[in-house]
Amino acid sequence: MDTPAPGRRRGRSLTHLVLRLAAAAGLAIDAAVHARLADQYDAVGDSLSQGTLFRLESAAASLAALLLLLWRHRTGDLFAWAVAASGLGALMLYRYVDVGAIGPLPNMYEPVWFTDKTLAAWAEGVATAALTVLLLDRRRRRPRPRS
Structure with missing residues (x-):
């Protein structure tokens, strides 16, 4: 089995570190924005408010950032x-499509861009892109079974 040269391995490790830090930073920004906005959206929704969903997104993004930095698995x-991509997907969906209420989920349609929404979109996009590259690279590196 071929072992990568030490310099190549070091380069890959540095690339993975940069991708991991970029994704963690994006998720941390996402968590901060959702935590900051949550109370402004508490009135949107009946059984489950949009503010509660923002708090859940903030908690999930915080946990994801910590896992990226501490667990590295x-x-x-x-x-x-999943947290970054679903956050970005939901943000874009509710920005451009009036889905309406779905079961306990409130109608979160908001057809405007503002600073915090733009910041969250960029942060989630950076995290999603960095993690996609990281995950695809890991899949390629898996050792192949010997015949």
């Missing part, structure tokens, strides 16, 4: 990717 990376 594929499962944590997948969780972080």
Whole structure:
């Protein structure tokens, strides 16, 4: 089995570190924005308010950032990717489509861009992109079974 040269391994490690830090920073920004905005959205919704959903997003993004920095395991990376990608997907969906209320989820349609929404979108996008590269690179590196 071929072992990568030490310099190449070091370069890959540095790249992974940069990707991991970029994703963690994006998730931390996402968590901060959602935590800061949560109380402004408490009135949106009946059984489950949009403010509560913002708090859940903030908690999930915080946990994902910590997992990226402290655990460094594929499962944590997948969780972080799911948090970032679903946050970005929800943000874009409710920005451009009036979905209406779905079960306990309130109608979160908000067809405007403002500073915090733009910041959250960029942060989630950076995190999603960095984690996608990290996860795809890991899949390629898996050792192949010997025949």
